Structures are given as structure tokens and as C-alpha cells.
Amino acid sequence: QQQVKQSPQSLIVQKGGISIINCAYENTAFDYFPWYQQFPGKGPALLIAIRPDVSEKKEGRFTISFNKSAKQFSLHIMDSQPGDSATYFCANGRSGYSTLTFGKGTMLLVSP
Template identity: 90%
Template sequence: QQQVKQSPQSLIVQKGGISIINCAYENTAFDYFPWYQQFPGKGPALLIAIRPDVSEKKEGRFTISFNKSAKQFSLHIMDSQPGDSATYFCAASLGGYQKVTFGTGTKLQVIP
């Protein structure tokens, strides 16, 4: 049972464009929603995270939008750059011991 559904599986965006990755979750008890970025040969690294008491969080070119009623959240990458080419994972966790459930990942390619 996939508790966090992520789409699309892959994405090609032109340099300067907006990359959008969507996630949906089922468990309404989730209370922490991080996004991780993974480059080839490396482990994932935290990019940005949001709690459900806010609807949007922005850090530089990266924005998380959160819709609690729809149980959906998304990552927007503005002015996408070739250096943003990586695999992105959304995730959700319950409080307490931070058992994190990951989405299936989106491979982003930004072409010049």
C-alpha cells in the first residue's frame, strides 16, 4: 500500500522553466512533509520541508504548496537550472519517532 503517491515519474523541463512535482497522501495523521533531492551516486539530502499548519513555504527557487483538505502537496522549482537535474522524493512522517514514508521519486532533467 503506497501511502504517498508521487507524480510524474520523470520530467523534462527547459532551463528557466518551472518544474512541478505532485504528491498525495492518505494518512491524515502525517504531520511533517519533507522533500529530498538525490544526485547520482549520492544519498538523498533534505531540500525543504513543511508542516501542515502552513499552506506554502518558499526557500529561494523552491516552493512547497500544501493543501490539507485535498491531502496533496507539491514542489515547484522556479527558473529551473541544469544543476537541478536530480531525483526528487516527497515524503511524509508521523510525529514521535519520525518514521518517514517516501514517494516513488521523480527524475528531473533540465535541458539547456
């Protein structure tokens, strides 16, 4: 399976701060890059996704930045809230294939 490398493994941010999680991929054939959020005891849920024809996508407090030349993409959570405390997974997918490959996850803790 193609790898997607995610960092950091864990992150502690103060309430109101910016949380940044990074991912790097290998194969330029991938053209779909979602982020999933998972709370304890729950399955992952799609948070936001981007395709490589744009460099940035914003939905509320969540922004994906995409750097095609560096084969990297990142999730920015603005004004982080305690309710954002969860594990975040980046993933990548490819045209014609329904399969997603997930990163190992980043455990985010937003302190009050």
C-alpha cells in the same frame, strides 16, 4: 506502510522554466512533509519541508504548496537550472515517530 503517491515519474523542463512535482498522501495523521533531492551516486539530501499549519513555504527557488483538504502537496522549482537535474522524493512523517515514508521519486531533467 502508509503510501505517498508521487507524480510524474519523470519530467523534462527547459532551463528557466518551472518544474512541478506532486504528491498525495492518505493518512491525515501525517504532519511533516519533506522533499529530498538525490544526485546519481549520492544519498538523498533534505531540500525543503513543510508542516500542515501553513499552506506554502518558500526557500529560494524552491516552494512547497500544501493542500490539507485534498491531502496533496507539491514542489515547485522556479527558474529551473541544469544543476537541478536530479531525482526528487516526497515523504511524510508523523508526530512521535521518526520514520519517514518516501514516494517513488521523480527524475527531473533540465535541458540547457
